[in-house]
Amino acid sequence: MGRAPCCDKANVKKGPWSPEEDAELKAYIEKHGTSGNWIALPHKIGLKRCGKSCRLRWLNYLRPNIKHGGFSEEEDQIILGLYISIGSRWSIIAAQLPGRTDNDIKNYWNTKLKKKLLGDYKQINRSKIPPQYSPTNYQEHSNFPGAHSEILTRASAAEAMQLHMYYNNEDDKSRAMVWPVYHHVEESQLTNSITSAKFVQQHAYPNDTASESSGPVSVVVTSGSTMGFNPMQEEKDQLLELDCFKELIEQEGTSWWSSDVEGFGEKAAGAVLSCSADSLLLDQEYMNLML
């Protein structure tokens, strides 16, 4: 048996709100508040609307100090940074942008910002991006998530991967300061040393032996063998994570993994960015942004 509906669907109005309905809802809430019960609110006002619909209308359009459209460059940067680090948690992102609603940001991202950023990405000098990830070679390396637009549109992880590369532009150091250095590691090296956190760290920090034992570091993704590391963890916990990824590989084939992989947890969110014949290591700075 399914859950009981929150309201009588046959007797509630759906679709766009009229100015009269807006005025009634606004006037009532400004005078009486919501009383902490949205379900009862439309009955009190006499509106033939679902309580949830009233709540949405108020939060997204009627409450004071709501801003619509006209996103600034600074807001773009905040949205982008948060999207890459926490994914599509629109309510959290909205909380960082006063006057913006989660719905607004979600629409803005899906219809404009994503295209704008990926469009920018296509224009940059890609000389520092490994050739197998160059758009001109995508078709020859079809297991890279960005190779197929239909996958890219579904894959926030793949989008993040492209944005990551975009922000790793050597010609614009202001971006590189924020985003991690791209490390390319041969798959054969990884499979031979797949359980060695030290190996991963040496590649993530080839010139920094001091960092060898500090903090969560890296995630490596290869075709058919994927893992995440936190060198500070107990070995048994690392193995648990490995099991988690192995299970995912079996379930998903050689696909990629989004940030909200069940069982892996928030700690690695966004760390798994690609699944290809090659690999990606993320540096400490990036992990710090995410944790």
Add this chain to the structure above:
DNA sequence: AAGGTGGTCAACCGCACGATA
């Protein structure tokens, strides 16, 4: 001019979660 296509955005849906009985 008419039909097709794609972009935008308000609104809806269904699910998860926390509070409470």
Add this chain to the structure above:
DNA sequence: ATATCGTGCGGTTGACCACCT
């Protein structure tokens, strides 16, 4: 411990519009 309920959230839909063919 369990069921119920309200709320919040993210994904999706559909109406509307502008532009293209």
